[in-house]
Amino acid sequence: MPFIEEILKHRSLSIVGLEKNTGKTVCLNYVLGRLHEMGVRTAVTSIGVDGEQTDSVYATAKPEITVYEGMRFITSEKHYLQRQLISQIVSVDEQCTSLGHLVTADVLSPGKVLLSGAATTEKLKRQIAECSADGVPLTIIDGALSRLSLASPTVTDSMILATGAAVSPNLQQLISKTKFFYKFINLEEIDNQLLKTLEPLTSGLWAIDDEGVAHDLGVASAFLLGSKDVNLFAYGNRLFATGAVSDRLLKQLSAQSGEKCITLIVRDFTKLFITQEAYATFVRKGGKILVLRKSKLIAICLNPTSPQGFLLDSERACGALSEALGIPVYDVMKVPKQTIL
Amino acid sequence: MITVKEKIKENTGFQYIVENLQLMSSAGRRKLLAMPLLTSTEVITTQYDCIEKFVTFMSSAEKKTLLVDLQHQLMRLHDIQGTLHNLSSHVVLDEIELFELKSFAFICMAMRKDLALLNMEQQLPMPDTQTVFQLLDPDKSGVVNFYIYDSYSEKLREVRQQLKGCDSNSETYATLFAQQNELQQQVIEKISQQLWNQATTLSDAFEQMTYIDLIQAMAVQALEWNLCRPTLSDTVIEYRNLFNPRLKQHKEQLGLRYQAIDIHLNEELCIVTGANMAGKTVMLKSLSIAQLMAQFGMFVPAERAILPIVEDVVLCIGDEQNEMNGLSSFASEITQINSLLQRSQNERLLILIDEPARTTNPLEGKAIVQALGTLLKDHFCVITTHYSQLGLPRRKLRVKGFVGNDTATPLTPENINQFMDYALVEDNNEVVPHEALRIASLLGCDKEFIQLAETFSGLKK
Numbered sequence: 001m002p003f004i005e006e007i008l009k010h011r012s013l014s015i016v017g018l019e020k021n022t023g024k025t026v027c028l029n030y031v032l033g034r035l036h037e038m039g040v041r042t043a044v045t046s047i048g049v050d051g052e053q054t055d056s057v058y059a060t061a062k063p064e065i066t067v068y069e070g071m072r073f074i075t076s077e078k079h080y081l082q083r084q085l086i087s088q089i090v091s092v093d094e095q096c097t098s099l100g101h102l103v104t105a106d107v108l109s110p111g112k113v114l115l116s117g118a119a120t121t122e123k124l125k126r127q128i129a130e131c132s133a134d135g136v137p138l139t140i141i142d143g144a145l146s147r148l149s150l151a152s153p154t155v156t157d158s159m160i161l162a163t164g165a166a167v168s169p170n171l172q173q174l175i176s177k178t179k180f181f182y183k184f185i186n187l188e189e190i191d192n193q194l195l196k197t198l199e200p201l202t203s204g205l206w207a208i209d210d211e212g213v214a215h216d217l218g219v220a221s222a223f224l225l226g227s228k229d230v231n232l233f234a235y236g237n238r239l240f241a242t243g244a245v246s247d248r249l250l251k252q253l254s255a256q257s258g259e260k261c262i263t264l265i266v267r268d269f270t271k272l273f274i275t276q277e278a279y280a281t282f283v284r285k286g287g288k289i290l291v292l293r294k295s296k297l298i299a300i301c302l303n304p305t306s307p308q309g310f311l312l313d314s315e316r317a318c319g320a321l322s323e324a325l326g327i328p329v330y331d332v333m334k335v336p337k338q339t340i341l
Numbered sequence: 342m343i344t345v346k347e348k349i350k351e352n353t354g355f356q357y358i359v360e361n362l363q364l365m366s367s368a369g370r371r372k373l374l375a376m377p378l379l380t381s382t383e384v385i386t387t388q389y390d391c392i393e394k395f396v397t398f399m400s401s402a403e404k405k406t407l408l409v410d411l412q413h414q415l416m417r418l419h420d421i422q423g424t425l426h427n428l429s430s431h432v433v434l435d436e437i438e439l440f441e442l443k444s445f446a447f448i449c450m451a452m453r454k455d456l457a458l459l460n461m462e463q464q465l466p467m468p469d470t471q472t473v474f475q476l477l478d479p480d481k482s483g484v485v486n487f488y489i490y491d492s493y494s495e496k497l498r499e500v501r502q503q504l505k506g507c508d509s510n511s512e513t514y515a516t517l518f519a520q521q522n523e524l525q526q527q528v529i530e531k532i533s534q535q536l537w538n539q540a541t542t543l544s545d546a547f548e549q550m551t552y553i554d555l556i557q558a559m560a561v562q563a564l565e566w567n568l569c570r571p572t573l574s575d576t577v578i579e580y581r582n583l584f585n586p587r588l589k590q591h592k593e594q595l596g597l598r599y600q601a602i603d604i605h606l607n608e609e610l611c612i613v614t615g616a617n618m619a620g621k622t623v624m625l626k627s628l629s630i631a632q633l634m635a636q637f638g639m640f641v642p643a644e645r646a647i648l649p650i651v652e653d654v655v656l657c658i659g660d661e662q663n664e665m666n667g668l669s670s671f672a673s674e675i676t677q678i679n680s681l682l683q684r685s686q687n688e689r690l691l692i693l694i695d696e697p698a699r700t701t702n703p704l705e706g707k708a709i710v711q712a713l714g715t716l717l718k719d720h721f722c723v724i725t726t727h728y729s730q731l732g733l734p735r736r737k738l739r740v741k742g743f744v745g746n747d748t749a750t751p752l753t754p755e756n757i758n759q760f761m762d763y764a765l766v767e768d769n770n771e772v773v774p775h776e777a778l779r780i781a782s783l784l785g786c787d788k789e790f791i792q793l794a795e796t797f798s799g800l801k802k
Binding site for chain 2: 066077080081084086087088089090091092094100101103105106108109110111112
């Protein structure tokens with residue numbers, strides 16, 4: 001598969017699932033296997049708790065992560081002691097998580113491990129930097145249930161999106177939901193000049209005038225925008241929301257804008273918590289969303305089975321999704337299993 | 342026992358000092374908070390000696406490198422109290438704990454080497470942890486990485502060899518892996534047992550490391566803030582250019598002048614008078630901070646300092662009004678004073694009271710100060726007051742106070758300090774300075790209000 005080559009161009013990769021059971025772990029195992037074959041030294045960890053043997057929501061069997069000789073992994077004390085491989089501890093973090101301290105170890109003899117990791121993106125960033133400093137060129141972060149923050153371009157350089165029958169057993173709906181998400185990942189970036197102005201702003205809602213100057217609107221958070229006292233469009237129709245953006249904000253913008261076409265700028269796609277309907281209304285009125293930084297999507301992987309037992313026709317599903325999105329979609333289950341560990 | 346933790350709660354100035362200590366480890370921070378107020382001349386002197394040495398190291402390039410290395414080692418120090426506790430209670434450790442001990446032993450060895458090169462092995466002896474490290478490094482790798490090495494057990498090596506060629510999804514693999522785990526556990530048990538008798542050595546080393554963290558932090562602060570090593574005396578408190586670090590830094594940041602003060606006190610009551618805003622409270626706070634620092638074994642904020650060892654420093658600022666306890670400011674102050682009077686009967690204290698009984702009527706207020714002064718006349722005690730003619734057998738100091746030209750620049754709360762002389766002078770006048778209305782007027786208070794007050798005061802017709 002071609003996307004492995006693409007991964008190697010980046011220092012860090014996140015694997016994000018659109019839903020639970022979309023085959024994130026299968027996808028991760030595939031990537032790790034290929035990287036091992038290619039002899040690329042890789043570190044792997046997760047955000048929060050993941051890699052549990054059985055899925056705690058659906059109680060289905062969940063494949064463990066297989067790591068190979070020379071790879072580095074970071075997991076909690078509890079999961080480290082349960083690992084089924086031989087490895088040596090390189091460091092133990094002093095900070096304690098709910099599952100004990102985080103242990104960084106190098107694999108001596110391949111096998112399986114349950115991954116759990118840092119709970120904050122700040123910590124993840126530090127770990128990526130540390131691995132890099134230790135001469136590990138690539139760090140992969142396995143996502144957790146409904147955690148998107150790890151895919152922010154401020155945390156990881158690139159991402160793989162896992163989707164599948166778990167999102168919806170109806171192919172049309174699956175395509176529509178994936179496409180909606182894909183649209184966000186591909187939101188256009190603002191120009192460099194404006195980026196320099198907006199990047200240092202860390203809180204509040206800002207208006208950008210025609211000269212590209214940002215004005216603080218005195219709203220602490222887009223969530224607190226309740227009254228109509230603030231004239232959001234005093235400086236023009238471009239706004240920058242430093243934090244999360246919800247349906248409510250979009251609706252309020254649409255309500256206040258009148259005939260104007262609004263451009264809303266957000267930090268990156270992980271800050272968007274909006275529904276398909278609200279977005280559609282916003283766009284219909286001429287609205288547009290831009291990002292400070294775009295995420296590099298390496299590939300989309302599809303898991304044709306759902307936890308309820310639905311099975312999509314893999315070839316048809318991949319083909320249809322690929323056609324709708326205009327990029328290749330892979331079924332990692334179809335890839336021949338690695339014969340040796 | 343009086344500890345740092347307790348003192349930072351009641352003294353914000355001292356809290357600032359403690360918060361600005363650049364400790365390298367969380368274990369060091371814990372040690373600092375639990376540190377008791379030192380009352381043994383010997384212990385204090387030894388600590389001063391160590392700090393002094395560390396300060397001198399910082400001015401020599403070669404020794405500074407060693408000191409920086411020492412600090413780096415401390416940064417890597419984890420709080421392994423739990424593991425040490427398990428070890429001394431003869432618990433079988435796990436792999437992660439063994440790793441913690443190995444890296445601890447490693448840091449310890451490195452620090453021991455640095456301390457020897459710094460000629461500090463006498464003053465700060467560091468236990469030898471080489472045995473522990475060697476036990477956990479059978480392959481002599483010399484690094485802190487750890488696992489249950491093959492060399493611990495021939496059987497373990499064999500099973501691991503067999504595992505290598507095995508499909509991880511097979512039944513055989515599972516059986517072999519279980520066997521591997523069992524053998525590994527046997528090794529762990531054996532190592533744990535060998536480590537049990539090292540528990541004391543390791544605990545001592547841990548204590549010493551956290552102590553060194555305190556010493557280095559105190560030395561860095563002493564150098565950065567220009568602190569001095571106090572001389573211990575039994576009879577006097579004497580400071581040349583005593584300053585309050587937080588206030589000094591604050592003034593300097595604003596580009597304002599900060600005036601350090603000289604003060605000499607004997608073991609007798611000292612009454613301090615002076616105009617409002619003349620720095621009486623600051624002086625008391627500075628005295629309390631310096632005494633606490635000295636007795637937690639730190640250098641003090643002055644150019645020169647001579648001070649005694651006391652059993653506690655009691656600072657009553659009288660602003661502890663606590664509505665939650667249902668106490669008014671007077672009630673809260675008087676109960677505090679009552680408790681210190683009781684303590685003063687059998688403890689040697691440094692007592693610093695700011696304008697006692699100022700919130701009640703002047704007749705009784707003055708009487709309270711007189712009674713307080715009488716009972717505390719033979720203690721290291723400083724009381725500031727605005728009451729006149731106390732008729733107490735005591736030493737009396739006065740803050741020079743306002744020296745500015747009243748016509749030139751209009752006075753503001755921001756610039757008033759430029760017109761103040763905070764120096765203390767001996768004063769035998771029974772009447773306290775009457776400068777309150779003058780300062781109020783210079784601060785731009787309403788003229789009619791001031792004139793009226795002057796008429797009422799009878800000081801001016």
